[in-house]
Amino acid sequence: MLVRFHYRSLFFAKTPVTSLRYFCSSRLHSIDQTPSLPQLEPSNDADLISQLLLQHHNPFHAMESSLQLNGISFTPFLINQTLLRLKHNSKIALSFFHYSQNYPLDTTAFNILIDILCKVHQFDVAWQLIVQMETKSVKINFTTFYLLIRRLIGSGLTRQAIRAFSEMHVFLDESEDVVWKCYFCYLLDTLCKYGYVKVATEVFNKEKWRLELNCKVYTILIYGWCKLKNIDRAKRFFDEMLDKGIDPNVVSYNVLLNGICRRASLHPDGRSEKVIRDAEKVFDEMSERGVEPDVTSYSILLHVYSRAHKPELALEKLRVMRHKGICPNIVTYTSVIKCLCSCGRIEDAELLLEQMVSNGVTPTSVTYNCFFKEFKGRKDVDGALRLYGKMKEGSFCEPSVSTFNILLGMLLKFGRIGVARDIWDDMKDSGAGPDLDSYTLLIHGFCEKQKWKTACEFFMEMIEKGFLPQKVTFETLYRGLIQANMLRTWRRLKKRLDEESITFGSEFENYHLKPYRR
Template sequence: MLPRIRFLMSSRCFGLQRRIQVDDSVVYRLNLLLVNRFNGFSSWSVSSDLPDWFKYAGDQGANDSNDDFFVLPGDDGKLGGRIGRLRVFGNETDSRTTLQSGLDDYVEKISRVLRRNLDSHEATVRDLDGCGIDISKELVDRVLKRFSNDWKSALSFFRWVGSQRNYSHDADSYNAMVDILGKMKQFDEMWDLVEEMNQQSGFISLVTMSKIMRRYAGVRKWRRAVDAFNEMERFGLKKDTAAMNVLLDTLCKERRVERAREVFLELKSKIQPDAHTFNILIHGWCKAQRLDEAEWTMEEMGRHGFRPCVVSYTSIVEEYCRMKNFQKVDSLLDEMQAKGCPPNVVTYTIVMHALGKAKETDSALQIFERMKRNGCSPDTSFFNSLLYIMGRAGRQEDARRVLDEMINSGNSPNITTYNTLISIACLHSQEEYAIKLLQTMERSSCKPDLQTYAPLLKLFCWRKWMKVLAYLIHDMHEKDISLDLGTYTLLIRGLCGVKKLTHACLFFEEMVLKGHVPKYRTYQLLMEELDKNGMWKKKEIIQQWMAQAEGKKKLGCSRVQGI
């Protein structure tokens, strides 16, 4: 059992009184607030400090007569909204009282223009020209982040900015745009941009080529990833050890370790490998469940003058964890200690997480004690994993103690900590606690991301609290969090479940306009619901949108094959 850590606060929930010395740092006070929130995990009573839209959400239900509240973010145009600028927390009537109000206003203006003109670059240029916007690097970064899953809008904005006389894109902005196009499988446009970068001295770097290789490998275009590596010299880049390692790592992470091995054998006479090269291959063989090849690569590593290190052993340990062969894992940990290559916090985190997934929670806790005995200090990632295990197992008291020890050992909660706690709260239907955690994130330096909102959206779809869902979507919009295919799918299915079919159709339309190809199951579900409710015209429109999405997908595939 974990030790009880004392802290300065009264915990009504557990009837405990604890004390420590408190410093004046903002982070520490936020951490204490987080502990305070966590102590309320097991009780559900609506607190006065929660926003009104949440406190009374349960009274609305799925049959709210006001059908106007659930709309897409933007203006009052084609995909516009009626809610306007909202804040999930704080003063909802005036959210522009921060130092960034001017930048926020510009981002909102640009967003409205881009959403209004999804199919027309000319209209976008005309409207942006009339906005009176002061362009800055921070503004460009914000907009590209907000539209990172909407390549058309991102590229349209990027081109408009590039045409302005008083501003020039830097290499970072180009790389961000290259990554967006690669993620959305727009490889023709991606290469056009790379050629444009090539006209600017020093703009193309290993970072650029890494993004290209990884995006090709991510859609199983492994030959194209290798071709991109071979193109590096044309752009003035060296095909050195670092570049080779990026290619090998890209192939191994996409489970093409055999191809990575072939590339290595082809290149090793021209490019000197390093220890990292072999560790990449060892990890790749382990991911492919080829332990014999992984162990042979460790021997080859020694023949090249590199001693297997904790990274090498950890890959082997991870594969035995996947196999749930924890007896072998235990002997490997002892072997590492005996060979003067002791397990590090990453090794212990992997083992502990595997034990938790195998529902061996007590054994996971024993790993924590073993790690401390061996002089290895846990880090934030380790505590996050342990919190996840305790929360999933329903051991809330142990999870609270883990959080206590995490904070008092000097490990400040990060975004993964909050995301883990929010996920656990949603799993146990602790709506109030999940929203309070989101409030705490708002006040801290940890800014929410898409993973923060995913369990919340899922929970409130299930609860049929559509106003809360609407406010969360608008909050995501204001935080420049771009909806991806998975989020659109979740929302459409949730809206179908509560018969908000008009709004489900709007999300379907926006998803296609942003270049996503809807999953067939999602399309089929929406079509069935429209058919059941006699919405024939809507059904015909959705059919047209699906045909458009599939047509663009086929066109994109044919273009990629020709590259």
């Protein structure tokens, strides 16, 4: 009780509204143990329960579907898989979690819900759940705090994130020194990943006396300054690492190489040659120190060729890789495909895609998105839809929420409203989305076409599912309704928003939910 009282202000402080990875870029880093949530697994029961809740749950009242759930035997696996299927519907997920408390809940269930709520900036509720875990003797692990800290930093709340990390040892039953030595890299990396490199450097300089300085820590800081395009500062940390007798590895060089290759625009003509020369110097230095460039090293160079729109150089470097016995991976192929697409050579890109598949490398949605973006630039809606049809029929990969968003933006821009609706339904059926960007795209698209009633319907659906609209979305909808002389519609919409802000079902009474409005 004393500890709980001491940290009360931490748990319930009012903060302003604003696949897990350890390192900043999967292209640059690899790790042994990454804090992660479970993946979606096939489960007919979880599919049925999630669809039942999504289709019949009334967001303004208590869980009306709960009676229909009676008789179902809930296991930890079923609860976790259902929560994963509700990841884009925070209020329904919270309501289901509340109903499930009559059954055994494990750490994973709490972690999934904490991530869902933090994604929509409900940090006070996340803290309540952490306290509830302690009260119910549910084990709190580092993943619990990593999810919270990552979302806090992503929302710009760096001070709260650092404070949460500092107090984490109380809940993990580990000494403060152990927590700083074992987990500090995660905090440092997340700060750098979201661009708060100065904050990361301040924390590093302040706490380095208690840290085990190694190549990993310095590599993260080098990455952070490269991300801010401050190569001189990055090289300073690289030199400091050498001065301390810490040998850089291939990851360190790849991070520096990545910073050099991406530090600035490659235009006007001539700048790309300088960047390529600087990159080759890093390659030479790697060889001098006995560090052989790997597939990531070549992928970074291929990416700079892509940005400089040099498809011939990219294809030649790909041949060199194969000659040296280095097998291209999905990142390598995607960089070259992106280069070919951006240069208008879609046919060559399609041939390379076939070659990639024949070599046993499975394309991802990011690979296909290169084609969709080129189709969008060409205003070739039919070509994009043909490729989308192939994705649906094929077995390589499912469209991601980014894929759907690209298609939605294109279809709405060119007035293909009916097809956009079909794509929207496909996205919901696939479970990939919709997310905040999806709703924002759709609402703004309907506003541009002056379909105010439809825009209001999706706006309300967005609120009901727990997404906080951006300020510009409010303003766009408000201005459009006023200019269209639909003040009465705006008043009805505002009334429903007010009801949503103050009216929650009984399952929400004990949670410090922020109003779903700005």
